[in-house]
Amino acid sequence: MVVLTELEGAILSEIHHRGAGTAFKVRKAFLSSPSLEWSGSSGAVYPAIRRLTTEGLIYAEAQNSARKGSNLGLTARGVDALNGWICDLDRASGLGLDPFRLRSGLWDELPVAVRLKQLAGLLIVLKTDIANLEAYGAGLDRVEKRRVDLSILQQKARAGWVEAELSRARGDDLKIET
Amino acid sequence: MVVLTELEGAILSEIHHRGAGTAFKVRKAFLSSPSLEWSGSSGAVYPAIRRLTTEGLIYAEAQNSARKGSNLGLTARGVDALNGWICDLDRASGLGLDPFRLRSGLWDELPVAVRLKQLAGLLIVLKTDIANLEAYGAGLDRVEKRRVDLSILQQKARAGWVEAELSRARGDDLKIET
DNA sequence: TTACTCATGTAACAAGTTACATGATTTA
DNA sequence: TAAATCATGTAACTTGTTACATGAGTAA
Numbered sequence: 413m414v415v416l417t418e419l420e421g422a423i424l425s426e427i428h429h430r431g432a433g434t435a436f437k438v439r440k441a442f443l444s445s446p447s448l449e450w451s452g453s454s455g456a457v458y459p460a461i462r463r464l465t466t467e468g469l470i471y472a473e474a475q476n477s478a479r480k481g482s483n484l485g486l487t488a489r490g491v492d493a494l495n496g497w498i499c500d501l502d503r504a505s506g507l508g509l510d511p512f513r514l515r516s517g518l519w520d521e522l523p524v525a526v527r528l529k530q531l532a533g534l535l536i537v538l539k540t541d542i543a544n545l546e547a548y549g550a551g552l553d554r555v556e557k558r559r560v561d562l563s564i565l566q567q568k569a570r571a572g573w574v575e576a577e578l579s580r581a582r583g584d585d586l587k588i589e590t
Numbered sequence: 591m592v593v594l595t596e597l598e599g600a601i602l603s604e605i606h607h608r609g610a611g612t613a614f615k616v617r618k619a620f621l622s623s624p625s626l627e628w629s630g631s632s633g634a635v636y637p638a639i640r641r642l643t644t645e646g647l648i649y650a651e652a653q654n655s656a657r658k659g660s661n662l663g664l665t666a667r668g669v670d671a672l673n674g675w676i677c678d679l680d681r682a683s684g685l686g687l688d689p690f691r692l693r694s695g696l697w698d699e700l701p702v703a704v705r706l707k708q709l710a711g712l713l714i715v716l717k718t719d720i721a722n723l724e725a726y727g728a729g730l731d732r733v734e735k736r737r738v739d740l741s742i743l744q745q746k747a748r749a750g751w752v753e754a755e756l757s758r759a760r761g762d763d764l765k766i767e768t
Numbered sequence: 769t770t771a772c773t774c775a776t777g778t779a780a781c782a783a784g785t786t787a788c789a790t791g792a793t794t795t796a
Numbered sequence: 797t798a799a800a801t802c803a804t805g806t807a808a809c810t811t812g813t814t815a816c817a818t819g820a821g822t823a824a
Contacts, residue, residue, distance in 0.1 A: 417782090434802085439803095449684075456785075507745075511682055534679055537679045537682075559692070565747065566691070567685075595811080617775095631815095632776070636778090
């Protein structure tokens with residue numbers, strides 16, 4: 413069975429489930445989506461698509477329209493590989509690289525005044541991000557909508573955590589002042 | 591100001607906040623922690639520490655004990671860089687690369703029977719993971735404890751989401767059968 | 769003395785990033 | 797016709813991974 417990287421899985425699903433017909437459209441999806449964490453750089457996408465084509469997971473047929481750019485699609489093997497990737501339980505349940513979690517234990521070590529400022533700033537950024545995600549959510553296809561909804565859920569969970577930390581930190585602050 | 595990668599920030603915080611005295615101990619922390627998502631490979635850690643030392647963020651003094659291995663510590667510049675990294679709001683609030691979110695929109699596209707099986711399996715894996723994290727949580731220092739607590743929170747949020755999806759999928763299943 | 773842990777490192781490889789180059793087609 | 801968009805790609809670089817090599821100290 414072919415094992416796909418996260419980027420390769422994302423590319424296959426963009427083609428298969430979200431109708432990206434060309435490498436360029438895959439790139440555009442990455443560039444514009446707040447939930448897809450790749451830069452959409454041509455230096456990543458084109459080599460990956462070439463790789464997938466060489467392995468027989470993607471086929472490319474010339475386009476008949478004026479616009480050049482080959483129409484991409486998944487072969488039967490490609491669909492199998494994609495399904496295997498989608499249903500990989502261990503990968504799916506992995507925590508991933510989370511910059512928030514990585515720092516969460518460290519904010520506690522900051523002096524109370526700095527900590528309060530940091531957490532307050534964080535809360536603002538998170539709430540702005542939630543608002544942006546909610547605005548972006550309108551008029552998306554199911555696949556991306558689902559991902560954005562989860563992103564919102566995640567940011568709200570973080571915001572709740574920060575609020576709890578903030579009231580704790582304010583408690584610490586009082587203890588020091590008195 | 592020096593800008594640190596996520597790995598470099600994690601290395602500096604292991605040395606400064608969690609008392610990792612040698613590169614080896616930093617590696618061990620990565621190898622054993624379920625919340626630090628690096629392999630702890632020597633091929634990543636040693637070059638990174640050399641980089642940080644060259645930039646004057648880490649100092650290394652020879653150890654006087656029998657055990658060889660230099661004692662690592664942060665210079666004043668190192669502490670500054672670490673604090674800058676910890677307080678980087680944009681980085682902290684970023685969603686990161688989340689394999690669960692990436693797939694969340696795709697499970698919906700699976701045939702109902704497969705979807706039910708997938709989600710049920712996912713729930714089991716998540717609950718096992720939560721149990722493991724809770725067991726691991728005992729007897730940790732504050733920094734790592736905090737990160738593990740957030741991991742548990744995250745996995746519980748996912749489990750809740752999966753349960754909601756499961757009941758929705760079971761509804762779809764009934765509609766098809768009847 | 770055998771095996772384990774401490775300790776450091778390199779080499780080959782994989783896969784992403786930015787920056788640059790190129791050229792066709794479409795729209796203002 | 798100028799600017800924007802569609803479209804594809806390469807080159808230099810960064811940084812991570814696995815696998816391997818080496819050697820010292822410690823415990824069975």
